[in-house]
Amino acid sequence: MAPTIPDFTHDRVAVADGVALRVAVGGSGTPVVLLHGFPQTHLMWRHVAADLAADHTVICPDLRGYGDSDKPADPDGTAYAKRTMAADVVALARALGHERFALAGHDRGALVAVRAGLDHPDAVTHLAALDVLPTLDMWDVLRGTSAAVGFHLYLMAQPPGLPEQLIGAAPDAFFGHFLDVWTRDPDALPADVRAAYLKASREAVPSIVADYRASAGIDVAHDRADREGGNRLSMPVTVLQQDWGAALGYDAAALWRAWAPDLRHDTVDCGHFMAEEAPGEVSGALRELLRR
Numbered sequence: 696m697a698p699t700i701p702d703f704t705h706d707r708v709a710v711a712d713g714v715a716l717r718v719a720v721g722g723s724g725t726p727v728v729l730l731h732g733f734p735q736t737h738l739m740w741r742h743v744a745a746d747l748a749a750d751h752t753v754i755c756p757d758l759r760g761y762g763d764s765d766k767p768a769d770p771d772g773t774a775y776a777k778r779t780m781a782a783d784v785v786a787l788a789r790a791l792g793h794e795r796f797a798l799a800g801h802d803r804g805a806l807v808a809v810r811a812g813l814d815h816p817d818a819v820t821h822l823a824a825l826d827v828l829p830t831l832d833m834w835d836v837l838r839g840t841s842a843a844v845g846f847h848l849y850l851m852a853q854p855p856g857l858p859e860q861l862i863g864a865a866p867d868a869f870f871g872h873f874l875d876v877w878t879r880d881p882d883a884l885p886a887d888v889r890a891a892y893l894k895a896s897r898e899a900v901p902s903i904v905a906d907y908r909a910s911a912g913i914d915v916a917h918d919r920a921d922r923e924g925g926n927r928l929s930m931p932v933t934v935l936q937q938d939w940g941a942a943l944g945y946d947a948a949a950l951w952r953a954w955a956p957d958l959r960h961d962t963v964d965c966g967h968f969m970a971e972e973a974p975g976e977v978s979g980a981l982r983e984l985l986r987r
Contacts, residue, residue, distance in 0.1 A: 698887050700741045700755065702748070707763075708756075710786040711779075717763035718756040718787060722748025726793040727981070728784060729755045732802020732825075733903065734870040734896040735968075736762035738888060739801065742974035747981065754791060758804060759783055760902030762895045769905040776913045777830075780906075781811035785818050797985055799823035801970055803906060806830060806914070809954070812928045813921055821984050822955075823933045825977070826967050830910050831918045832950045841943050847873070851904045852911035858904045866897035879966035888971075928955040931987040933980055935969060938962045959984070 699705065703721035710716050719737055727747055729740040737755035744753045757764040759780055767774050784807060788796045798819050800808030805824035812822045828836065837845050851858050862869045870893055878884055884892075896903065921927075932955035940947035948960040961980065965972040 697891050698738060698741075698885075700738065700744050703744065703753075703755070708787055708790050710759075710783040710790065714759055714765045714767055714783065716756040716759065716765070716783060716787055718754060718791075719744070720752065720754050720791065721745070722751050722753045724751040725985075726752045726754060726788065726791075726796040727985070728788060728796050728798045729753065730758060730784065730798070730800035730804025730807050731755075731761070732800070732804050733906075734873055735802075735892050736895050738891060739968065739970055741971075743970050743978050743981070746974065746978040751797075751985075752793070754788065754793075754796070756784070756787055757895075758807065758906075760906050761899055766899055766902040769902070769908075772905075772909065772913055775902065775906040775909045776917065777806050777810035777909065778814060778913075778917055780807045781814055784808075784811050785815050788818070794818065795820050797821040797823075797981075799825070799981055799984075801825040802827055802967070806910065809928070810914075810917070812930060812932075813926055816929045819930055821931050821933075821987065822928060823935070823981055823984055824951075825935050825969060826937060828939075828947065828950060829918060829954055830914045831922060834911075834915070836943055836945045836950075844943075848907065848911070851907035853908075855904075855908075858908075859901050862904065863900045866900060867893050870896040874968075877967035878972065880972045883966075883968060883971040922953075927953075928957075931957045931984060932959070933984040934958065934960045935963050935977065935980055936960070937965075937967065937969075957987070959987075 703719040707715045731739045798808045805827040812819045
């Protein structure tokens, strides 16, 4: 049996024409939506979600294109724009009875969360982003040989066809690479959880590639328009990151502050999958955010 978040109910909720998201919901109180990253599903929040459910209604969807959520085709490059995926999240919360909610995202989910905060400031009360940079800044800091760490970004940015073929030929090797090299504590990803991530990812190669391809195209256009128009995140924002700035030579807090005036930025001493490697630290940071 596939692992689940204990004591959470699971459902599928329609959020757009022909698109429903798989969602796990638990607890009671003010709502908090948690968005997973790559190459994972909502299961990555299992520890943090269980902790927050003591005081909050916790909503953990699989993003469109991932896990057990729908995976629409992407004929025009907009189906996996972060603007589209953010609209899914707002529609999901409303379908569950919440017009306003706190939002936290990890990795790809953090990019969706940031877009939701920029596009729907009346809906998002607090925002947390775990271990990413905003899209424009991400591309700006990846240069020279240091960009090798983000080889997958460039691979999946290529036109449809080749990336899907290459990844689809050995999906477990590809996705498993990131689960292995981005984790400092292998015990944080038990065998059944790792197997669930690999299964979900191998069954979603085209949509995962489309999600990444959008971040080299339409997402850049949307972010650039916001930067030029002065649109910033108006809610309290917390960012938790590994110390990539020191490793790659940039000031991560300064980059984030340009987008989020009310910012708390902290570095963590764990691997990329911090909600599984350091769940207590993540839960504590989210609770502190919700008090602001």
